[in-house]
Amino acid sequence: MRKINFTKMVASGNDFVVVYGLKYSGSLPDLAKRICSRKFGIGADGLLVLQNSRNADLRMRIFNADGSQARMCGNGARCAALYALAQIADNQGEVRIETKAGIIESQVKDSSVKIKFTDPENIKLDIPVKVAGRMVKVNYIDTGVPHAVVFVQGLAKIDAVAIGRQIRYHQEFAPQGANVDFVEVLSKDTIRVRTYERGVEDETLACGTGSAASALIFSLKTNALHKVLVHTRSKEILTIYFARIFNGFKNVWLEGKVRIVYQGVYNV
16 A cells, blocks of 8 residues: 655635645556545646756646646636745745646745736637537636636625536537636625636636636726735635736736645545
8 A cells, every 4th residue: 555645735715635746657547536526536626747847946737626637727826826935935935836738936025925917818708609409608727727706796696606517518619718807896896706716617616717817808898907805605805916008018016815734644
């Protein structure tokens, strides 16, 4: 029996199993599915495999609960930054993380972790998409992973799983699909968001890249400048900072709380 040391971490309701320096010859997608199982494993939205990097302080590989590998994960990167500062590095609160989406900068102060996204790409507004027999205007943006953003009223009553799954698999976003964010406007600089996550294939309590995607599309729609507060399903409020450049963005940061829940040994 093989023993794998792990750390369970949570960022705004997104939970992850974090392993560092993993030496495992088997299939990592299969391992992720087993570890992330809520009934037969540790239970998590994803598995973060941290390794040494030649280009940054560490390299992060993200495997979703269904075994698929993601290019980037905002809340996962915040967990990786806190883990690195606590367990690996001594960087005076700053950690650089290599991901498939590029190098992610982070700043850690106590339990508050702030990460800088790579510049968002492929912004498209008001795409007509037919869902459940009706046309819905969907906005698209890639914040390291693809997101479809839909503005709604009565967010609490939305069937985020059923509708989210239809949009996630819609031919408009094929072949890779998209995470789906349902957004309700609360004020001129505040929104509430629910997210159906690709790879988890369910609604999660929060999504870092989704919170950023929703805030940026909200900014384009309303001219909100520099900062947007995002209320997540976990009740935590995330802060998205950004600079508007014409119809695009630079210097996009996500800030919120992260904590280490427990450490243990998983038996393979």
